Amino acid sequence: MITRKQIIELFGSQAELARAIGVTRATVNTWRDSEKPIPAEYVGRVCKAAPSRGIILTPVMLRPDLWPAPQ
Numbered sequence: 001m002i003t004r005k006q007i008i009e010l011f012g013s014q015a016e017l018a019r020a021i022g023v024t025r026a027t028v029n030t031w032r033d034s035e036k037p038i039p040a041e042y043v044g045r046v047c048k049a050a051p052s053r054g055i056i057l058t059p060v061m062l063r064p065d066l067w068p069a070p071q
Contacts, residue, residue: 002061004031004038007046010055020049038062 011017
């Protein structure tokens with residue numbers, strides 16, 4: 001599982017991630033120091049925004065508890 005902090009690092013900054021997924025920087029700021037998985041409602045947005053930055057992310061990588069890996 002990729003942590004919230006790692007997702008922010010992949011996108012370069014909190015501001016860049018916020019812009020990419022259409023939320024405020026304050027929303028992303030609350031994620032910075034948390035080891036919890038990304039909230040489920042943002043998984044799709046993050047996965048869709050990632051390829052334009054040369055990043056490959058899947059729902060399984062972000063939330064394996066909700067999207068188990070195919071067998």
